[in-house]
Amino acid sequence: MAIRRIGLVVNHGKSGALEAADVVRAWAREHGVPCTDVDVWADPDGSAAITDRQEAAGAGDPDLIVTIGGDGTLLRGVRVAAAVDALVLGVDAGRVGFLTEVGVEDVRSALDAVHVGVAEVEERLTLTMRASRPLEIPAEMEVLLKYGRGPALPPPAVRRGLADEVGWGVPLDIIAENDVVVEKLARDRQASVAIYVSGRLFASYSADAVIVSTPTGSTAYSFSAGGPVLSPQLDALVFTPVAAHMVFNRSLVLAADEAVSVRVLERSGRVAVSVDGQLRGVLDPGDWIRVYAGPKRARLVRLKPTDFLGRVRDRLGLIDATAALADGQPPVIYRPDDPVPPDMAHLRQPR
16 A cells, blocks of 8 residues: 555654654655654643544544554554554564564665555454443542542442443443453452353452453463463453452453453442553442454554464563473474465465
8 A cells, every 4th residue: 555644653762762753754754645743642631631533633544553662652553543444553662562563673664565565464353342331530549549448538339330220331432452451449459340241140250350352462461360372363352350369260262242241349449440551440339341342453564474473482482391302302383395285275374
């Protein structure tokens, strides 16, 4: 595709990010392509952050979002890009880089590849939500974080949240590429929540947090909490409890058409809702959210086929078992020179 307009998301705290951003702007000038900075960290009027759609409109509805930073910067760019179905090119100036595609030294060649149409596009599942009421961050948030449900604050009132009271709830203008997390606010009190899968109660949890993640997010918080690693080629949801006070504390891997609902129980303390690491609201007892696969896909630019598990092996520093290596050194790639047999022609092959 020929790039028509670029939205630039830069993490100014990352080494090399400013220089890489200057390269993007210079490339855009040389090719007559408008390039507008998108400040996804800004709160323009001091009250409420603007929506992803408004951020995209402010940048002129770009067809390519270039993020320069780490995976967190890319996630912020993805939510703006998904609002207008734009592509995302992630430039890695971070430390881990599961999602970012190119190094800062390769920015110009990456833009060339996108502009002439030789780059690949990898589409990934996103999440969205409905809730029993609009999410909001209360004015006393600092006190909540300090004291939670302790003696400084009275127990919150139980809100109306039953099916015959709020119906299907309100849709929220939220796009998550990694995960939605519901976590306790009080350090001395667990969150008590009921988990429903496709409308049926699965179990009630007393836990530090519960996570609903995409396959992309399976290598993030969910993985740290003991969840499985899923190939980003899958369309699936992963539910993972964090520090659950119960015998069953395993993850669930669910189909993409199965929604996960989290209801805060009547005598639980308040809980926080975070989307891709950003606090988006606080739930009171009786409140609920329903997390499900979103209609928008994240469209990530890839200059070559992604070796996802190779990246997992590299980024997590996986080390082969010493006892196994004592019995032989395996080849890095197994691929015969012969043509692929017809019964294997539909499978991914190493390149």
